[in-house]
Amino acid sequence: MGFEKFGRFGYVSQTKINPLLSYLEKGQIAATKCKKCGRTYFPPRADCLDDRHSGIEWVVLDGKSNLVTFTKVFFAPPAFQPETPYLLGLAELSNGLRVFAPISASVDEKQLKPGTELNLKVAKGARDNLFYWLE
Amino acid sequence: MGRVAIIGVGHSKFGKRSDASLRELAFEAYSSALDDADIESSRIDGSVVCSATHYDKQRSPAGVVAEYLGLNPQPTFNIEAACASSAVGLRTAWALVSSKLHDVITVVGVQKMTELSNEEIQELMGRAGDVMWESPFGTTMPAYYAMYATAHMAKYGTTEEQMALVPVKNRKYGSKNPNAMFQKPITIEEVLKSRPVSAPLKLFDCCANADGAACLIIANAEKARKLTDRSVWVAGLGLASSPMSLAGRKGPMTSFEVTKNAAKAAYQMARISPNDVDVAEVHDSFSITEILNYEDLGFAKPGGGTRLLEKGETELGGKIPVNIDGGLISKGHPVGATGASQLFALAKQLRGEAGSTQVDGAKIGLAQNIGGIGMYSAVTILRA
Ligand SMILES: CC(C)(COP(=O)(O)OP(=O)(O)OC[C@H]1O[C@@H](n2cnc3c(N)ncnc32)[C@H](O)[C@@H]1OP(=O)(O)O)[C@@H](O)C(=O)NCCC(=O)NCCS
Numbered sequence: 196m197g198f199e200k201f202g203r204f205g206y207v208s209q210t211k212i213n214p215l216l217s218y219l220e221k222g223q224i225a226a227t228k229c230k231k232c233g234r235t236y237f238p239p240r241a242d243c244l245d246d247r248h249s250g251i252e253w254v255v256l257d258g259k260s261n262l263v264t265f266t267k268v269f270f271a272p273p274a275f276q277p278e279t280p281y282l283l284g285l286a287e288l289s290n291g292l293r294v295f296a297p298i299s300a301s302v303d304e305k306q307l308k309p310g311t312e313l314n315l316k317v318a319k320g321a322r323d324n325l326f327y328w329l330e
Numbered sequence: 331m332g333r334v335a336i337i338g339v340g341h342s343k344f345g346k347r348s349d350a351s352l353r354e355l356a357f358e359a360y361s362s363a364l365d366d367a368d369i370e371s372s373r374i375d376g377s378v379v380c381s382a383t384h385y386d387k388q389r390s391p392a393g394v395v396a397e398y399l400g401l402n403p404q405p406t407f408n409i410e411a412a413c414a415s416s417a418v419g420l421r422t423a424w425a426l427v428s429s430k431l432h433d434v435i436t437v438v439g440v441q442k443m444t445e446l447s448n449e450e451i452q453e454l455m456g457r458a459g460d461v462m463w464e465s466p467f468g469t470t471m472p473a474y475y476a477m478y479a480t481a482h483m484a485k486y487g488t489t490e491e492q493m494a495l496v497p498v499k500n501r502k503y504g505s506k507n508p509n510a511m512f513q514k515p516i517t518i519e520e521v522l523k524s525r526p527v528s529a530p531l532k533l534f535d536c537c538a539n540a541d542g543a544a545c546l547i548i549a550n551a552e553k554a555r556k557l558t559d560r561s562v563w564v565a566g567l568g569l570a571s572s573p574m575s576l577a578g579r580k581g582p583m584t585s586f587e588v589t590k591n592a593a594k595a596a597y598q599m600a601r602i603s604p605n606d607v608d609v610a611e612v613h614d615s616f617s618i619t620e621i622l623n624y625e626d627l628g629f630a631k632p633g634g635g636t637r638l639l640e641k642g643e644t645e646l647g648g649k650i651p652v653n654i655d656g657g658l659i660s661k662g663h664p665v666g667a668t669g670a671s672q673l674f675a676l677a678k679q680l681r682g683e684a685g686s687t688q689v690d691g692a693k694i695g696l697a698q699n700i701g702g703i704g705m706y707s708a709v710t711i712l713r714a
């Protein structure tokens with residue numbers, strides 16, 4: 196399987212940042228870092244914006260994050276209907292970068308507001324798919 | 331006066347048009363635009379077809395549209411910028427006629443959506459977000475805009491009741507627009523009671539998917555003066571981009587940087603300020619979008635959009651009437667046709683032909699059209 200294994204329902208199968216999947220397998224969430232200038236990217240990028248350098252290394256993230264905003268989806272595309280309704284969030288990681296991710300159903304949604312502290316954790320889907328979500 | 335004029339406008343009925351195909355919808359709008367300009371089709375030396383083609387069964391629709399409108403062998407091509415396709419089509423046409431590469435060109439915004447279910451459409455719309463990092467989590471357009479609504483509510487105390495004022499206002503004016511999909515006014519209670527789509531947005535906070543077409547005939551100044559004395563002039567064109575991914579954007583998610591940038595460019599080119607605008611069409615894809623647009627266009631301060639609604643300033647008779655053709659919320663949103671539909675409404679206003687919704691003495695009109703979840707935004711300023 197290629198990168199379509201990423202997500203609840205992945206679309207893109209071919210990419211240079213495929214190694215993310217092996218980190219997720221190990222229960223880790225990793226960002227890419229430019230070997231030339233040290234800039235970190237999450238979601239991972241294969242190519243540095245600042246210097247167009249394409250040599251990258253992987254760095255594991257601590258997952259600590261603050262919620263920026265969220266929604267609860269009731270009307271979903273066909274592939275996502277088994278999970279409906281579900282929560283989607285945008286959060287800021289401790290390194291200042293942002294992540295778009297589902298929010299785990301175990302989170303008490305009444306507690307959610309911009310600023311709420313959450314952790315980005317690895318999640319496994321029923322079809323052997325892998326992703327991360329906010330807990 | 332400017333270098334480029336809109337010399338004719340046309341519009342099909344928007345909605346679930348189970349009676350018409352894509353090419354036939356385009357014909358309705360094109361034919362009425364030719365009548366409006368009072369010129370023959372033989373005058374048109376090129377067509378810019380605007381459609382987000384993934385919703386249409388027809389691929390590369392410019393081919394069939396140009397054939398059906400009788401516009402072969404003149405140049406034709408498709409422009410796609412999601413919901414902002416036909417605003418970008420006007421920008422393209424502006425460059426084509428002001429460079430004198432063309433004299434008179436048509437911009438045809440058209441979309442045939444309802445052969446797909448709303449679920450299928452939202453799957454495609456979700457993929458007009460970042461398909462690697464966001465769509466795999468089940469994104470939809472309502473979900474993306476709902477996230478802006480959540481943030482605006484938290485930062486400024488905006489309430490669902492205040493957001494409901496947008497559909498209530500727009501549906502009131504939609505009832506006077508024979509081209510609109512929904513022509514029945516609604517109440518705040520009906521909006522608040524409607525079913526959740528993506529919290530806090532409910533059914534009546536959302537525009538609906540629709541079929542439809544709208545058309546503009548564009549000419550350079552020299553040709554325009556020869557052909558008509560009813561020209562409306564393109565005074566300002568602003569277009570900007572933002573990261574497509576939400577994670578790539580900065581700040582509290584309570585405004586669209588992309589619209590601020592597009593507005594700045596358009597105001598500068600037209601040499602006007604927000605206060606000079608007499609009538610506006612803004613992208614009310616959702617109730618919250620209209621409120622953010624007031625703020626991003628400079629009609630209100632950050633967080634002040636809801637005050638404008640509460641004071642009736644964006645009603646007919648208010649300081650700056652907005653979406654008094656009913657907006658996307660009443661008309662329906664046939665993605666590629668919406669930008670041209672906004673410009674249709676402004677042209678009617680600036681020519682004093684808007685009937686019962688005429689803004690007295692309207693001289694300057696502004697249209698703002700967001701593409702997708704704000705990776706594109708176009709601001710167009712027209713003058714009588
Ligand atoms: C909100 C939405 C998901 C509802 O779809 P749905 O649940 O399949 O709704 P249905 O087609 O089953 O319609 C049920 C009824 O509600 C009406 N309706 C549907 N959408 C509506 C809307 N947005 N506003 C008002 N009424 C709507 C229908 O006309 C129908 O009325 P009827 O029973 O009198 O015939 C759909 O309208 C939608 O996707 N809107 C957003 C479009 C969008 O995101 N555009 C891009 C913006 S950038």
Ligand SMILES: [Zn+2]
Pocket residue numbers: 229230231232233234243244245246247248
């Ligand atoms: Zn670098």
